Amino acid sequence: xxxxxxxxxxxxxxxxxxxxxxxxxxTAPAPRQFNNLPKFxxxxxxxxxxxxxxEAVAIKPRFDPMVEGALVMPRPAARRGAAASGEQIVDxxxxxxxxxxxxxxxxxxxxxxxxxxxxxxxxxxxxxxxxDEMGLGKTLQSITLLxxxxxxxxxxxxxxxxxxxxx
Numbered sequence: 001x002x003x004x005x006x007x008x009x010x011x012x013x014x015x016x017x018x019x020x021x022x023x024x025x026x027t028a029p030a031p032r033q034f035n036n037l038p039k040f041x042x043x044x045x046x047x048x049x050x051x052x053x054x055e056a057v058a059i060k061p062r063f064d065p066m067v068e069g070a071l072v073m074p075r076p077a078a079r080r081g082a083a084a085s086g087e088q089i090v091d092x093x094x095x096x097x098x099x100x101x102x103x104x105x106x107x108x109x110x111x112x113x114x115x116x117x118x119x120x121x122x123x124x125x126x127x128x129x130x131x132d133e134m135g136l137g138k139t140l141q142s143i144t145l146l147x148x149x150x151x152x153x154x155x156x157x158x159x160x161x162x163x164x165x166x167x
Contacts, residue, residue: 059088059090059156060090061090061091061092061093061152062093062095062151062152063093063094063095063096064093065091065093067096069096069099069100070093070094070096070099071093071094071099071102071107071110071111072091072092072093072094073091073092073093073094073111073114073115073118073148073154074111074114074115074120075089075091075154076089076118076119076120076154076155079155087155087156088155088156089154089155089156090152090153090154090155090156091154092114092148092152092153092154093152094110094144094148095144095147095148095151098140098143098144098147098148099144101140102137102140102141102144103137105136105137106136106137106140106141106144109130109132109137109138109141110141110144110145110148112128113128113130113141113142113145114145114148114149116128117145117149118154130142
């Protein structure tokens, strides 16, 4: 223990170990790599299981959009050049475990946020805000949207994509 000078106190040096005091301050973090983007399985049209390379495949959504009460997000327009590359648009369906707990106003909020984030509204990338009174489920809506976007997306690669996805 010792006496701390006023400059050490003001700069915070006294709280840092000697090791950290010498570290450079303006180092940029390493760029993040997004390797966990939504993946789609090529499903067999006949058996409904993961398809083999020789079998004709149909891309299916992660959850069944025809189930009663399913929350299906709006479909975007096809991207430029998607038809030539064989890319398909797939329904994005909210996980039924989350969707069954959403009230009608929360379902509308999740859909609104999805449209804003996927550029389906004319906001030109300016974002979206959920503003409501306390206790109406903004956190649940945000978690539902994040979980949905982490697990699936509207664009599926062609069935003959060079990077096959394991079942």
